[in-house]
Amino acid sequence: MFIAIDKVFTLENILYLAKGACLSIAIAALSLLIGLILGTLGASGRRSKHKIPKALSNIYVTVIRGTPLLLQILIIFSVIPSFYTAFTGNVLRIEPILIGIIAMSINSGAYQTELIRSGINGVDKGQWEACETLGLSNWQTMKLVILPQAFKRIIPPLISEFITLIKDSSLISCIGAVELLKSSQVLGAQYFDVMSPYTLAAIFYLIMTFVVSFIGTKVEKRLAISD
Template identity: 50%
Template sequence: MNAFIEFLTLDNLTYMLFGLVWSVIYGVIVVLVGTILGIIGAALKISKHKVLQSIGGLYTTVFIGTPMMLQILFFAVALPQALSFTGMRFEPTTLGVVAMCLNAGAYQTELIRSGILGVDKGQWEATETLGLSYFQAMRYVILPQAFKRIIPPLISEFMTLIKDSSLLYNIGAIELTASASVLGSRSAGIMIPYLDAGIMYIVIYLILSRVEKMAERRLAVSD
């Protein structure tokens, strides 16, 4: 207990909070970009064109079927080595975040696709009656209704991505787990910094869980 109290200095807490902020930033970037990729991927998978369906299916198969850690290592380590002959320099953290965005986009493709398919068929028929194009129908009618169904799962996905940002520690990124590891190497033991990081992750989880439940209640009322 005394060791835990001694660890809670202003410098240590500031350093841990700095790592937490970066974990949240990575989570925000990945969920936003992943949502955009998910919309594109869902549009491909529900397209009437077989080629577009195949592209969407290949995308989700590759990024859902392989571990995120492998994807991060491929983009941040293997890909720069393969392209070293070009003389271009790549930032590992940026490439790692790109891998996370692609991974999140694949999962959100399936989430958004299920939301779109859950919209009543009468809504599609109404858009045809109004003479709306496919993209107009998606933008103004279908997607707004689909997102009402998937906002809570997206918040849950955001929670997961904040935790998954700890994988970036393996390529030297600054985030909460990395901050705990650095502080542990400077002190007599690693347990207290990791325990502190775990508490911070739990606090973020509890906050976002509360937001998710509030969103579910509001959306239920709006229905």
């Protein structure tokens, strides 16, 4: 199975895969950040007393969580450019990495909507009443009091979401983005040996997820002490 292991396990190839690993973790980090913004907006919409933002947030969460991430990536990659070409007559070309970031951010935002909403709901109701007594507006209450406490509660699931995004970044290899998995596929085609580069890729994924999990555990303990 490992017919070219001695040729694949070289410093040059390991550095090549490391470059792909760095791209994977960068895509995951950016997607998590954008998803956090979308999730905050989505959670605010789901808690809104107005029908339109609440309905839009509900539709967003239901549709995105109810469909596979791979399908969402392929829709942005092929369907949207096809519609654009049909209506404008021009060809729309989007970089695979950008497509991955957009799709993963939208997908993560839907899941983070529920995380943030549960974090907000977990804040004691007395906090809201105290802010109302002090004359703070709903926006000031949310910004200064509620959200900081909510985010502190959802750090553990956010770490898990980040780990999931690191692994899900492999899905954008199907549209040509040269992240970690695609890099291993390139090496596999070059040496006619897929097992050796796939094994290296697996080691990189394990290292990345282990480091993130370790840091997350440290952060959790620090937050527990601050409580």
